Amino acid sequence: xxxxxxxxxxxxxxxxxxxxxxxxxxxxxxxxxxxxxxxxxxxxxxxxxxxxxxxxxxxxxxxxxxxxxxxxxxxxxxxxxxxxxxxxxxxxxxxxxxxxxxxxxxxxxxxxxxxxxxxxxxxxxxxxxxxxxxx
Numbered sequence: 001x002x003x004x005x006x007x008x009x010x011x012x013x014x015x016x017x018x019x020x021x022x023x024x025x026x027x028x029x030x031x032x033x034x035x036x037x038x039x040x041x042x043x044x045x046x047x048x049x050x051x052x053x054x055x056x057x058x059x060x061x062x063x064x065x066x067x068x069x070x071x072x073x074x075x076x077x078x079x080x081x082x083x084x085x086x087x088x089x090x091x092x093x094x095x096x097x098x099x100x101x102x103x104x105x106x107x108x109x110x111x112x113x114x115x116x117x118x119x120x121x122x123x124x125x126x127x128x129x130x131x132x133x134x135x
Contacts, residue, residue, distance in 0.1 A: 016125050017041045021114055022048040022068050033113040044125040045114035051075060051084070053120040056102040057095040061118055071118075100126060 017036045021029060036043060046052050051071035055061060058078045065071055075082035079091060092099075103123040107115045115121060 014128065015039075015041045016044055018044040018122065018125065020046045020049045020068075029114065037113075042124065042128075043113055044120075044122045046120035046122060047115040047118055050120070050122070052118055053099060053103065053122040054087075054092065056099040056106075056120065057092045058098075060102055061106070066118060096126060096130070099123065 017032075024032070033043060033045075048066070049068035049071060051068060051074075052061065055065075055071055055074050055078070062070075062074060065074055072082055072084070100123040103120050106117075106119040107121065112121070
């Protein structure tokens with residue numbers, strides 16, 4: 001079980017819980033989401049992994065891709081190489097709006113805690129960050 005503690009924070013702060021579903025059971029995932037929401041955390045969860053978010057910068061998801069390895073392989077094909085510990089952010093930045101649009105299209109229901117099929121809710125956090133940068 002993931003223990004969440006809420007520190008004193010500024011009224012303008014937002015606390016986000018960002019993670020993948022690939023190593024969680026449904027019961028544990030539900031419990032963590034419930035506890036996070038009780039503590040007013042926002043959720044940005046990817047199914048099965050963060051690489052889904054990265055793939056969405058370049059194209060719609062391939063229906064055959066289901067596992068984290070599938071998405072890592074897809075990134076290698078799209079980019080020529082992929083190293084999860086050394087992301088080249090300049091490759092993704094110009095395509096953020098595309099990734100947000102594709103992610104929203106995959107899972108338009110705002111009430112879902114996590115995508116039930118391959119997808120990501122990372123766009124929720126990204127939209128907030130982009131709004132704060134445009135102020």
